[in-house]
Amino acid sequence: MVTVAGGPIPVTIERPSEVIYNENALAHVVPRVPGIARTVEANEGDEVSEGDVLAVLDSRELADAKAAYLASLERLALAKENFDRAEALIGKRIVSERTHLTAKTDFAEARINLRSARQKLLALGIGESRLKEIAEQDEADLTAYVMHAPIGGTIVARHLTHGESVSTDREAFIVADVSTVWVDISIYAHDLERVEKGQPVTVTTDGGLQVDGKIAFVTPNVSEETRTANARVELENAPRHLRPGMFVTAQIALTEDPVDVRIPASALQSHEGQSVVFVREGDDGPLKPRPVTLGRSNDAYVEVLGGLKPGETIVAEGAFLVKSQLAKSDFDDGHNH
Structure with a gap:
């Protein structure tokens, strides 16, 4: 027996859905220089932290860039020494204005060349802290290109083996943080006027697990192939029961008057x-x-x-x-x- 009372009656619809990776927590790790895999430190399924070493490549292109940087450092030091000498001697009229101007020009060009060499290494993924270490490396290490994990997460794909040639146009690893996932919900055209951002959603797996969330956005277009729009929900996935690729059911609360x-x-x-x-x-x-x-x-x-x-x-x-x-x-x- 129950006592009659008022209360909310959510009007809901159920729609097919799919769990996918949260693309804001997904990283495709692509080398910035071509090379040969010297060592591969990470395997598919490994948990990694941001900055962990995934692989080390031997790269002639990187070695050339490092050599150019080291040469620029040497030229700058020499040019500065010549300029400082000319600067001191011109006041004593020991060197000519032309010699002083040449030394000044060489010093400026050396600084420009060093800046250019430095920027090239930064573009290849060599950080500021690593630039200071390059001058102390032995010749063999000049070829070493270290691939680091850009985010913490799980290695969900590895396309690299020891001794393999690696180019810059394909990924070597995919790292995903699956502590959150996206659920894409298929919305039929006749439901579009009723489905909107912020509506509560309950996602249910085939095993009966239920997770609550809210619609983050609804696509403005309808797919030509499926004739459906897409509503996306971002869900916490701490137990990791929601796996990308799973098909689930989403119940959307349209109204709750x-x-x-x-x-x-x-x-x-x-x-x-x-x-x-x-x-x-x-x-x-x-x-x-x-x-x-x-x-x-x-x-x-x-x-x-x-x-x-x-x-x-x-x-x-x-x-x-x-x-x-x-x-x-x-x-x-x-x-x-």
Whole structure:
């Protein structure tokens, strides 16, 4: 038995959906220089932290860039030394203006060349801290290009083996942080006017796991192939039960307007062509079927527009059994002949 009261009745729709990677937490690791894989440190399925070494390549192109940088450092030091000497001697009129100007020009060009060589190494992924170490490397290390994990996560793909030639036009690793995932929901054209950003969504797997979220956005276009739009939900995935590639069901709460009177859907029965509920008359009175006028509904609740008042007591669970017993015993004063 339950007491009749008001409350919200979410109007929901269920749509097919797919779990995919959160692309804001997905990294395609592509080498910035071609080379040969010297060592491969990470395997598919490994957990890595940001900055971990994934592989080391031997790269002639990187070696050339490092050599150019080192040569630029040497030329700058020499040019500065010559300029400082010319600067000191011109005041004593020991060197000519032309010699001083040449030294000044060479010094400026050396600084430009060093800046250019430095920028090239930065573009190849050599960080500021590594630039300071290059001058101390032995010749063999000049060829070493270290591939680091750009984010923390799981190695979900590895396309690199020891001794393999690697180019700059394909990924060597894919790293994914699956602590959050996206769920793409197929929205049919006739639902588009009712589905919008911010609506609550419950995602259910085939195994019965349910995860709640909200629609982050709805695509403005409809796919020419499927004739559906796409609504996306970002979900926390701490237990990692949601795996990219899984097909799931999404229940979208379109509206959640409060109603004055609502009853459990299980309380509703059909009697002599009418929708009825069984009402307790008085504190200990008999159960009587009462016709009701219905409004909005979902799987759990039904709005009652007429026939019931808040505070009345009705049968919620087992209403069909009550109906059968009343019919058998003719308990409803002639309504069940």
